[in-house]
Amino acid sequence: MPAIKVRATDRSIKKLTIEDLKIIREKYKDPRTIGTKASILVCGGSACAARGSLKIQENLSGELEKKGISSSEVSVYETGCNGFCNQSPVINVYPDMTLYQAFKPEDVPAIVDEHFIKGQPADRFVYKDIKEKKSIPNRQDIPFFSLQTRRVLNKSGLIQPDDIEAYIFHNGYTGLVRAVTAMKPQEIVKEIKDSGLRGRGGGGFPTGLKWEISMNRPDHTKYVICNAGPISRSIIENDPHSIIEGMIIAGRAIGAAKGFIYVREPDNLFILRRLHTAIERARGCGFLGDNIFDSGFDFTIDVSFGAGTFICGEETALIRSMEGKRGFPTPKPPYPAQSGLWGRPTIVDNAETFANVPLIIANGQAWFRSVGTHSSPGTKIFTLGGAVNLNGLIEIPMGTTFRSIVYEIGGGLKKKSTLKAVHIGGPTGGVIPESLIDTPATYEDITAAGVIVGSGNLIIMDNNTCMVNEALGAMEFGHGESCGKCVPCRIGTKVMYDKLLDITEGRGKLEDIDMLAELAFEVKRTTLCGLGQTSPIMVLTAIKYFREEFETHIKDHWCQAGKCRTLSTFVIEPKTCTGCGSCARKCPQGAISGEKKKPHLIDQALCIQCRSCFETCPFVSIRIEPSVAEEVDSW
Amino acid sequence: MEGNILIVDDDDIVVKSCDSVLAPEGFTITGTTDSSKAIELIRDNDYDIVITDLNMPGIDGFELIRQINALKPSTGIVVITGFTSQQNIKDILQLGIIDYISKPFSPHTLLETILKATYLIKKIKALSTAEPDTEPDAKKKTEALNNIIDEYKSVPGSLLRVLESAQDLIGYLPPSVQRFIANGLRIPVSEVYSVVSFYPYFTMKARGKHHIRVCVGNACHAKKSGQILTRLKRNLNFNEDNITADGKFSFETVRCLGACGFAPIVEIDYDTHGAVDPDKTLDILKDYH
Numbered sequence: 001m002p003a004i005k006v007r008a009t010d011r012s013i014k015k016l017t018i019e020d021l022k023i024i025r026e027k028y029k030d031p032r033t034i035g036t037k038a039s040i041l042v043c044g045g046s047a048c049a050a051r052g053s054l055k056i057q058e059n060l061s062g063e064l065e066k067k068g069i070s071s072s073e074v075s076v077y078e079t080g081c082n083g084f085c086n087q088s089p090v091i092n093v094y095p096d097m098t099l100y101q102a103f104k105p106e107d108v109p110a111i112v113d114e115h116f117i118k119g120q121p122a123d124r125f126v127y128k129d130i131k132e133k134k135s136i137p138n139r140q141d142i143p144f145f146s147l148q149t150r151r152v153l154n155k156s157g158l159i160q161p162d163d164i165e166a167y168i169f170h171n172g173y174t175g176l177v178r179a180v181t182a183m184k185p186q187e188i189v190k191e192i193k194d195s196g197l198r199g200r201g202g203g204g205f206p207t208g209l210k211w212e213i214s215m216n217r218p219d220h221t222k223y224v225i226c227n228a229g230p231i232s233r234s235i236i237e238n239d240p241h242s243i244i245e246g247m248i249i250a251g252r253a254i255g256a257a258k259g260f261i262y263v264r265e266p267d268n269l270f271i272l273r274r275l276h277t278a279i280e281r282a283r284g285c286g287f288l289g290d291n292i293f294d295s296g297f298d299f300t301i302d303v304s305f306g307a308g309t310f311i312c313g314e315e316t317a318l319i320r321s322m323e324g325k326r327g328f329p330t331p332k333p334p335y336p337a338q339s340g341l342w343g344r345p346t347i348v349d350n351a352e353t354f355a356n357v358p359l360i361i362a363n364g365q366a367w368f369r370s371v372g373t374h375s376s377p378g379t380k381i382f383t384l385g386g387a388v389n390l391n392g393l394i395e396i397p398m399g400t401t402f403r404s405i406v407y408e409i410g411g412g413l414k415k416k417s418t419l420k421a422v423h424i425g426g427p428t429g430g431v432i433p434e435s436l437i438d439t440p441a442t443y444e445d446i447t448a449a450g451v452i453v454g455s456g457n458l459i460i461m462d463n464n465t466c467m468v469n470e471a472l473g474a475m476e477f478g479h480g481e482s483c484g485k486c487v488p489c490r491i492g493t494k495v496m497y498d499k500l501l502d503i504t505e506g507r508g509k510l511e512d513i514d515m516l517a518e519l520a521f522e523v524k525r526t527t528l529c530g531l532g533q534t535s536p537i538m539v540l541t542a543i544k545y546f547r548e549e550f551e552t553h554i555k556d557h558w559c560q561a562g563k564c565r566t567l568s569t570f571v572i573e574p575k576t577c578t579g580c581g582s583c584a585r586k587c588p589q590g591a592i593s594g595e596k597k598k599p600h601l602i603d604q605a606l607c608i609q610c611r612s613c614f615e616t617c618p619f620v621s622i623r624i625e626p627s628v629a630e631e632v633d634s635w
Numbered sequence: 636m637e638g639n640i641l642i643v644d645d646d647d648i649v650v651k652s653c654d655s656v657l658a659p660e661g662f663t664i665t666g667t668t669d670s671s672k673a674i675e676l677i678r679d680n681d682y683d684i685v686i687t688d689l690n691m692p693g694i695d696g697f698e699l700i701r702q703i704n705a706l707k708p709s710t711g712i713v714v715i716t717g718f719t720s721q722q723n724i725k726d727i728l729q730l731g732i733i734d735y736i737s738k739p740f741s742p743h744t745l746l747e748t749i750l751k752a753t754y755l756i757k758k759i760k761a762l763s764t765a766e767p768d769t770e771p772d773a774k775k776k777t778e779a780l781n782n783i784i785d786e787y788k789s790v791p792g793s794l795l796r797v798l799e800s801a802q803d804l805i806g807y808l809p810p811s812v813q814r815f816i817a818n819g820l821r822i823p824v825s826e827v828y829s830v831v832s833f834y835p836y837f838t839m840k841a842r843g844k845h846h847i848r849v850c851v852g853n854a855c856h857a858k859k860s861g862q863i864l865t866r867l868k869r870n871l872n873f874n875e876d877n878i879t880a881d882g883k884f885s886f887e888t889v890r891c892l893g894a895c896g897f898a899p900i901v902e903i904d905y906d907t908h909g910a911v912d913p914d915k916t917l918d919i920l921k922d923y924h
């Protein structure tokens with residue numbers, strides 16, 4: 001990784017006292033109020049940056065000047081990600097928070113003209129309700145935002161994540177002050193325990209319990225590690241100080257003086273720069289270093305790198321990797337909380353877990369429990385993707401149903417598609433079918449449905465998804481990422497992969513289904529670490545909920561979704577084909593012919609089952625039928 | 636097989652017989668009985684393979700090998716030797732040669748060995764031309780690598796950091812660099828290799844000027860990252876090491892870069908491109924020269 005340069009702080013930094021924090025909160029000039037008339041908050045998250053947020057800022061300033069609007073009237077301010085990434089680029093105009101989305105840098109003059117000269121929202125670029133196509137100009141009225149409960153992400157899109165004073169202004173480091181000046185370590189642990197906070201890294205282990213184990217160890221040296229795999233990217237990007245604050249509080253609670261933020265991908269410069277800047281500034285203000293708030297408590301944080309590979313997200317493998325070894329997991333017990341990095345008690349927690357800690361300490365456990373369910377209190381961040389209209393980053397109270405996530409927050413399914421399943425838990429997760437869509441998103445309910453919360457990744461799958469193919473993909477991941485240490489994971493996943501490949505290519509037998517289910521169960525039961533215990537989940541849930549799909553693949557040589565190439569034939573339905581020719585234009589093989597306005601025909605000898613005609617046809621006139629190949633190789 | 640070969644032996648008969656075996660196979664052969672003359676020849680020409688005796692008057696084989704390693708390190712050396720005790724062979728191999736032939740040898744053995752050696756050396760050369768190292772540059776890099784090792788030598792668990800910095804410096808981690816690091820950190824080469832081969836971030840092959848990562852994690856897969864990959868492969872002509880012929884691009888597939896809400900993701904060097912439309916894959920590459 002190239003050297004990271006840290007920009008010097010805009011304001012001079014010095015060790016702050018509690019008094020100073022109060023003064024900052026009073027005196028801080030909220031950048032949003034710098035413009036006397038309005039402020040334009042330009043999203044500088046990575047998605048928006050990729051869509052030209054810098055250029056947009058430039059154009060905005062230029063255009064405002066051209067129109068004779070001074071920067072003291074309307075100011076331009078860059079913020080962190082809004083979580084509305086699919087609609088990027090995004091800008092908000094404070095104070096109304098008019099949200100403009102999905103425009104081009106060239107559209108800036110039109111927006112400035114309508115909004116500031118004509119004095120009304122530039123309708124072309126505001127968000128439109130999906131069903132009724134009604135404009136919803138203000139951010140807080142858009143269901144995607146209004147239905148979320150943003151606690152960890154509460155500043156997302158509103159502040160510049162590098163700005164430590166903005167973080168302080170929004171009540172940042174209040175939790176830390178309370179933890180180091182007014183609470184004993186036991187009280188901190190008790191507060192976290194009472195809050196019922198559960199690890200957001202996937203397992204859902206009670207965080208307070210883990211801390212207690214570490215706290216009670218007599219060792220002098222202990223460590224705090226933040227597991228910042230790719231799934232934590234969004235929080236680091238948006239609010240690095242909340243993680244740092246949470247880690248310092250954890251250090252105080254268990255009696256550790258050293259923390260590490262373990263970043264799995266050493267080449268993610270955006271993240272590294274943000275982390276280094278945040279750590280540097282926290283140190284400058286005296287939140288890190290010696291004698292924090294004159295309490296006699298010392299704590300420092302370093303960034304530590306992995307070198308890719310999924311398995312290093314598993315806590316014991318992560319620790320081995322930090323020790324400079326191969327990232328092989330080790331059996332538990334001993335848990336890292338008892339004996340972790342260099343054999344010392346170590347707590348490994350997810351970034352989102354840490355980000356919740358300052359909120360709990362500052363606002364109390366009762367506040368934390370005020371949303372969510374009894375055994376899964378608080379909120380959880382999910383990334384929403386797949387066939388829903390709105391993709392992005394969402395934070396919801398635990399217990400919200402998947403129906404609400406898909407249809408309300410996500411704006412329902414895309415045109416021409418219907419919901420088939422929700423894939424939960426990231427690469428090692430599994431699916432729940434449409435019939436279980438009313439399942440609440442809690443640790444217990446998700447586990448009861450046979451899947452895991454995992455990385456909090458939701459992929460909405462529509463009727464174009466082939467579950468056998470998805471299971472195949474999961475096993476490709478499973479055997480590709482297996483560290484190779486234990487046999488069931490290394491070989492079991494490969495055997496399952498081969499069997500699934502047979503089925504998708506027409507060589508499957510009916511008894512393979514039971515064999516797969518049994519093997520998946522055994523791999524899950526007997527492997528050493530969380531990877532092998534979760535990677536078969538996709539196979540298990542696919543068979544559990546979509547068994548008939550496996551059967552049609554095997555018996556009828558028919559992949560109804562048309563994803564398994566050898567098991568599908570694309571046919572044009574002559575009754576509904578209008579002969580518009582759009583499929584013929586898209587076909588890369590030139591396999592579709594026909595006269596204009598007359599039903600077309602697909603030449604099966606040329607067809608490569610690429611699906612492009614199926615996806616193009618505006619009249620849903622293309623059917624997917626069983627494979628026509630008479631003899632499918634049966635070896 | 637083609638190849639430029641120099642034979643050095645004080646015994647003229649050996650030189651002649653090697654010539655008569657190898658020349659008909661398509662090799663270009665130069666022979667000399669004088670080892671100091673050989674050094675001049677090596678300095679002025681580019682040989683793929685030097686076949687040398689060890690026992691020679693004046694500059695002996697050991698010295699010759701040392702000189703070759705200093706002058707033209709990418710030359711393959713094959714030794715002809717009369718000593719075949721275990722210890723001797725071990726010593727000889729440690730000099731940094733490709734193979735040895737023990738006297739007396741049959742024409743068949745000679746040919747086999749030389750064919751194998753030439754094949755190997757061509758492979759090695761192909762790798763090192765991807766990274767055109769001028770001499771002063773190599774020296775600077777060695778120095779920088781030494782500095783990195785010195786900085787971390789006493790930090791426990793710093794192997795990953797050293798490897799990361801080394802890869803940053805050199806672009807990849809060929810066996811020679813791994814050996815160098817193992818020596819510097821005083822740990823077995825096998826340990827370095829076990830770490831390098833475990834982590835996907837480390838590469839033992841040279842990469843292109845711009846490195847493309849295509850995410851094939853399940854969120855990106857659901858958004859057709861497979862088509863992006865197909866398009867790249869179809870249009871860029873990657874070789875079996877996933878580099879284009881002009882060395883401009885290389886690619887790898889990765890699983891989950893953590894920006895699933897913005898799938899499918901393609902990363903080029905340090906830039907993240909999200910919501911990539913497979914049809915427009917090639918457009919992204921335009922900015923990379």
Ligand SMILES: Cc1cc2nc3c(=O)[nH]c(=O)nc-3n(C[C@H](O)[C@H](O)[C@H](O)COP(=O)(O)O)c2cc1C
Pocket residue numbers: 198199200201202203204205207227228229230231310311312313314315316348349350351353529530531
């Ligand atoms: C294969 C595998 C990958 C994991 N990846 C991550 C990850 O990327 N981030 C994370 O926080 N936890 C990950 N975990 C979970 C960790 O092992 C560990 O449970 C977690 O960091 C504990 O933190 P928490 O209690 O805050 O959830 C992974 C587990 C497994 C088995």
Ligand code: FES
Pocket residue numbers: 043044045046047048049080081082083084085086088089090
């Ligand atoms: S990066 Fe702008 S909304 Fe996410």
